Amino acid sequence: MRWQPTWTQAMTDFRGEDEEPPFADVTVRMTVPASIGGHHVRAELSNRFGDEPAVIGHGAIGVGGRWLDVTFDGQRTTKIPAGESRWTDPVELAVGHGDHVEVDLYLPEPTPYATANGFRFQRSTTPGDVVGSRRFPAAETGLASEGTGWSLPSGGPFLRAVEVSGTEAAAVIVCLGASITTMGWPQLTAARLPAGARIAVLNRGIPGNRIRHDAPSAHPSWGRSGLSRFDDDVLGTSGVTHVVLAHAGNDIGLPGDHAPLGELPTAAQQIDAYRQLVDRATAAGLGVALATITPMAPELGDDRELIRRAVNDWIRTSGHEYADFDAVLRSAADPARMAAEYDAGDHQHPNVTGENLLAGAMAEVIPRLLR
Known part of the structure; x- marks a missing residue:
């Protein structure tokens, strides 16, 4: 497959910043816009600034209400060493220009908010794995209404890039x-x-x-x-x-x-x-x-x-x-x-x-x- 990036963010170091509490037995959801489309999709997860390995207990990618679980070298879970990143295995999921791609990650173990960017993401308000839930149990956040306030796009922890295959x-x-x-x-x-x-x-x-x-x-x-x-x-x-x-x-x-x-x-x-x-x-x-x-x-x-x-x-x-x-x-x-x-x-x-x-x-x- 020939992979092309459709969305990225620059990961940065939040150690020592009081931005977010750590994760433990929580699911996070990040919703990002696709700039180009394709028929397969994968995501890059980064632990660039973590001091300890980050355990991903379960993950999924969704587009238009259709969710598919992701694997990592064929395994449902992965451990991302400090300073490294991991790609999900490809999933066959159609992505169009302008579609919103959702990435869910379940973090079962205590995990500091260390490698991140962006302004908005969702974290589940109930414990446990709710990856791919159609009714994600989280407080809703949103952009300020058009013409007023700050523009605060989605980003979040770990997610460095989303790539698609099928479009040159x-x-x-x-x-x-x-x-x-x-x-x-x-x-x-x-x-x-x-x-x-x-x-x-x-x-x-x-x-x-x-x-x-x-x-x-x-x-x-x-x-x-x-x-x-x-x-x-x-x-x-x-x-x-x-x-x-x-x-x-x-x-x-x-x-x-x-x-x-x-x-x-x-x-x-x-x-x-x-x-x-x-x-x-x-x-x-x-x-x-x-x-x-x-x-x-x-x-x-x-x-x-x-x-x-x-x-x-x-x-x-x-x-x-x-x-x-x-x-x-x-x-x-x-x-x-x-x-x-x-x-x-x-x-x-x-x-x-x-x-x-x-x-x-x-x-x-x-x-x-x-x-």
Whole structure:
């Protein structure tokens, strides 16, 4: 079988973060959108940042209400060693562009919430194995209504990728970025493309992520730097053909508050980091697109705003295809500020409407990127 990724996330380190209680005798369900279809499906489960093996007691994949149990090398259960990952065996299950793929995992033993990403998943409110249950016993969560609040797509623990077989992808585009990427414009971009385009648009964003520096010790979930994780999260993606570099402004905004002030880059240093990623992508034969840095609120100061604008000027004149996320979201009255109608509330992250605008901007770039 020839496997193509239809959905991904970048796994990061939640050890030391008080995000979720540990699992024990609990079932988790993750529901993710498919960007391309196929007639077989499999999932990659990662224990990259676990300190102990993770025991999967039972798993299943569902599409459109049809559930099939999964095996691991023919076995119903598996133990994923710390630092490693496991693929499920393929199941014959039709997946279409835009379908929601559900992945259930029963975790029978005490298991820390260590290797994860995303914002939403379900954990069963009753103990025991309820894998594949049509009435999953969990509290419902959902996206904020259209046009208001934060865009919080599904993700969750262990699930690094979902792949399909039976479709030859025309392109596999990996989007490397931070929280604004994680919040879903890659999935929304994929949804805008016609099914016949056979283009996988994959999310490898991590909230708090930077290009030049790994996460500060107080916030390990902000992940390894873009330069550090490029090989794993871009080159390590099956069939990757293109990369979008959309890291936004954490390199500029975090130092002095959540990270040492000495890690604040000059514009030249930040541009050099982008160039390194571009060079590595080009050396691997990948097409490259960039995204400008969105407004970061004038409260950060004029010096940092000058860095942001200088980097954006370079992106616009670099000769690479780019999506002008800055132009899409900025206020006409104050270009340093995000327009109020697209602001999720903190003046740095777009709401659902803003994420959809970014998706529209990227969808316009993709045909040029594929020429």
